[in-house]
Amino acid sequence: MLHTSDFDFDLPTDLIASHPLERRDASRMLVVDGNAISDKHIRDFLDYLQPGDVVVFNNSRVIPARFNATDKNGNVHEITLHTATDDQKTWWGLCKKFNKFSIGDVLTMDDGTEIEIADTDDESGLKITFRCDNVFDVLNAVGKMPLPPYMKREEELADRERYQTVYADPIGSMAAPTAGLHFTDELMHEIETRGAKIVKVTLHVGAGTWMPVKTEDLSQHKMHSEWCQITPAQADIINNAKRVIAVGTTSMRTLETAATDNRKLPVDKQYKRIVPICRTTDIFITPGYKFGAVDVLLTNFHLPKSTLFMLVSAFSGLNEMKTAYAHAVAEKYRFFSYGDCCLLFKKDS
Numbered sequence: 001m002l003h004t005s006d007f008d009f010d011l012p013t014d015l016i017a018s019h020p021l022e023r024r025d026a027s028r029m030l031v032v033d034g035n036a037i038s039d040k041h042i043r044d045f046l047d048y049l050q051p052g053d054v055v056v057f058n059n060s061r062v063i064p065a066r067f068n069a070t071d072k073n074g075n076v077h078e079i080t081l082h083t084a085t086d087d088q089k090t091w092w093g094l095c096k097k098f099n100k101f102s103i104g105d106v107l108t109m110d111d112g113t114e115i116e117i118a119d120t121d122d123e124s125g126l127k128i129t130f131r132c133d134n135v136f137d138v139l140n141a142v143g144k145m146p147l148p149p150y151m152k153r154e155e156e157l158a159d160r161e162r163y164q165t166v167y168a169d170p171i172g173s174m175a176a177p178t179a180g181l182h183f184t185d186e187l188m189h190e191i192e193t194r195g196a197k198i199v200k201v202t203l204h205v206g207a208g209t210w211m212p213v214k215t216e217d218l219s220q221h222k223m224h225s226e227w228c229q230i231t232p233a234q235a236d237i238i239n240n241a242k243r244v245i246a247v248g249t250t251s252m253r254t255l256e257t258a259a260t261d262n263r264k265l266p267v268d269k270q271y272k273r274i275v276p277i278c279r280t281t282d283i284f285i286t287p288g289y290k291f292g293a294v295d296v297l298l299t300n301f302h303l304p305k306s307t308l309f310m311l312v313s314a315f316s317g318l319n320e321m322k323t324a325y326a327h328a329v330a331e332k333y334r335f336f337s338y339g340d341c342c343l344l345f346k347k348d349s
Helices: 042-048 135-142 178-182 185-193 232-239 249-263 307-316 318-330
Strands: 028-033 036-041 054-058 066-070 076-084 090-095 106-109 114-121 125-131 171-173 197-203 226-230 244-247 277-281 296-300 341-345
Touching (some): 028 042, 028 318, 036 318, 042 185, 042 341, 054 232, 054 249, 076 125, 178 296, 197 249, 226 249, 244 249, 249 277, 296 307, 307 341
Parallel strands (some): 244 296
Antiparallel strands (some): 028 036, 066 106, 090 125, 106 114, 114 125, 197 226, 226 277, 296 341
């Protein structure tokens, strides 16, 4: 049985990328196919495509979800939204000392907008209701891009554009689907000239992307739920793919959620890979999981002992990923959200 400590590895802090490269498509790409490792660049991604492939992206747009709010005593609190409720005016958000608030407390944002504390929860933080007509207008005015805490810096003007994919559309994420940050409009066009198809599914990235695994027993870890969607038309394209290439772990989690639902159907009613979905998912992929949709994964490098490193280890093998990450450290690849990427092939069962 694997434990959280099995997914630890040494990572020098100077390899954590705090800023993006000047060009999106300048990143390096480590290719891992079984025990074979090769050093490439993101533009070499095109050379691994085959006619009939379907490349799946997550098109969720990051909102400027981090903002300051002042309580009645003049204390300023930083809040980072992570999950919306159905009415879009009530959200869950992370905040230090959130348990000091009482239900009904009112805080004031920098533009004068008031928010009311509706609930608190040990896992989700604060539940807050905005007293305004349009939450996104307020956030666009006073919010900041929710850069990951390991960057250890404040938002800069350039982050408004660079911490967003070029194809981002539906608003809803509190973190970027970072594997997609490497792609330019030109690179997207070249994918299709190689005979591959592009499908843009949606998963609104929530708090789970940064949440550490606090239990040694993986079965005790609870993933945050995130809303995702694959339309019937998209599912049809994916089911007719020669291979499915997921760009990013959020795309993979969306696809594998749909594959899990497909396996619940009677055998004679199942599709080749997936069914359409429009729901929340808390899928937690660890070694031993049987992949039903994805053949190839493009992803960035992930935190030690994180759910995402567990996911890539499930896909390509724990020993193989530890070897690959050790190579990446030795070759000084740039890690995490603004870092380099790796192209992973599914390990044979």
